[in-house]
Amino acid sequence: MTLKLYAHPFSSYCQKVLIALYENTTPFEYLTLDDARNGVELEALWPIKKFPVLVDAGRTIMEASVIIEHLGLHHPGPVRLIPEDPRAAIEVRLMDRFFDNYIATPMQKIVLDRIRPEQDRDPYGVAEARAMLDKAYAWLDRTLADREWATGAAFSLADCAAAPSLFYADWAHPIGEAFSRVRGYRRRLLARPSFARAVDEARPYRPYFPLGAPDRD
Template sequence: MTLKLYAHPFSSYCQKVLIALYENDTPFEYLTLDDQKNGAALEALWPIKKFPVLVDEERSILEASIIIEHLDLHHPGPVRLIPEDPRAALDIRLMDRFFDNYIATPMQKIVLDRLRPEQDRDPYGVTEARAMLDKAYGWLDRTLADRQWANGAAFSLADCAAATSLFYADWAHPMGDRYPRVRDYRRKLLARPSFARAVDEARPYRPYFPLGAPDRD
């Protein structure tokens, strides 16, 4: 049975899963949420209506990191995104959590705040989110000193998380030249064919970015 992915091309967490699928040329049916019919099907599978959701036979798999773990276990390809060694796998999962919690989450705070009515915005919360991004950029810049990818020499789940979170975070809170290793790592991720494909698929939606998409990338 073909894998089915309910996703939207402009969503960072959907792109995270798409990178994993594209890395291994894993066949799947892409059910984009521009189609109202697919949106209704997603809600029936997962009433919270968060995406992506992967359907594998009769099973629905939720949350981007879990979907990638599922793919690595049940539909493995030449690019293994989680090491078999459990100690090494813990390090990968730690970096995955870092990118989701300390890059993607504050980035989303900044973006979603702009969608609120002006009288309901949270300037203090946005200031906190920007401060968190600066702390995270700084830590990552030091951590990348002796690494080719997020956790060493091999592309992994952590890089799937890094690609999308750093892509949008730099739009919301530009890193400039203050964090050269992070800047160069982001460029390297953008050159990765799997992520470049996901970015290209999302280009038509850039006018919807609440802060205004920069004329780059």
Template sequence: MTLTLYAHPFSSYCQKALIALYENGTPFEYRMLDDEQTNSELAALWPIKRFPVLVDDGCTIVETSIIIEHLDLHHPGLMRLVPEDARAALDVRMMDRFFDNYIMAPVQKVVSDSLRSAEARDPQGVAEAREMLDRSYDWLNKVVDGREWATGEAFSLADCAAAPSLFYADWVHPVSGAFGNVRAYRSRLLVRPSFARAVDEARPYRHLFPLGAPDQD
């Protein structure tokens, strides 16, 4: 049974889904969103036109966290990304929401604002987004102290969310030396083979980053 993923390698949320697929070596067809035909297919599947989108035996699954949970349920591999234990699963889901809402969302605010015309920009909103990132870094710095991964010793859905979030966040609002645990965690994510593969696949598209991609990972 073929899985089909509509995605672009430079998208943080697509990278999140790709990490999950790569972690378990799950076979899938990669429909890269870089031409009119594929974009039209995406629009027909999901009129909201947000990606990634997974198609599994005619069923369309949207929203990256749900895609990863779907994979865990219907295409399990050697590694579970959401624990079977309900209490542990809540911790993983909470951290997943933290990275999406309090790291990636303010990053997107700063990036999106840079694409606006000068008169339409929102400096107060950007300042608030950067403040949120500093608060998030400070909180996370305490949480990951002594942990290998987001919720402990096991790599999970939360780390799939963390990897691209912290990767791009450091481009937009650098993680300072004051947050050494966050910097170390980001470094561990970068050498995780599944994320390292996603980062390498995205390298040809770095010129698309509106703020200018730094010459570093």
């Protein structure tokens, strides 16, 4: 039975899963949420309506990291995104949580605040989010001192998380020139064919970026 993925090309968490699928050329049916019928199906599967959602042989899997874990167990390919060694796997999962919690979350705070009516915006919360991103960039810059990818030499789940997080974070709160390793890592991620494909698929939606998409990337 074909895997079904309910997702939207412009969503960072959907791109996270798409990278994993593209890395291993895993076949799947892409049910984009531009189609209202797919949105109705998604709500029936997961009333919270957060995406991406994967359906595999009648089983519904939510949350991007869990979906990638599921793919590794049930649809493995040549690129192993979670190491077999449990100690190495812990490092990958740690970095995955770092990118979701300390890059993606404050980035989304900045972006979503812009969508609110002006009288309901939260400048204090946005300032906190920007401060968090600066701290996260600094920590990551030190951590990448001897690493090509998030945890070392091998591309992993952590890099699937990093790619869209850093991509959009740099749009919302630019990565400073002082963080040269982070900037170089972001460039390597953009050059990775799996992520480059996800970025290209999302290009038509750039005019909808609330802060205004920069003329780059």
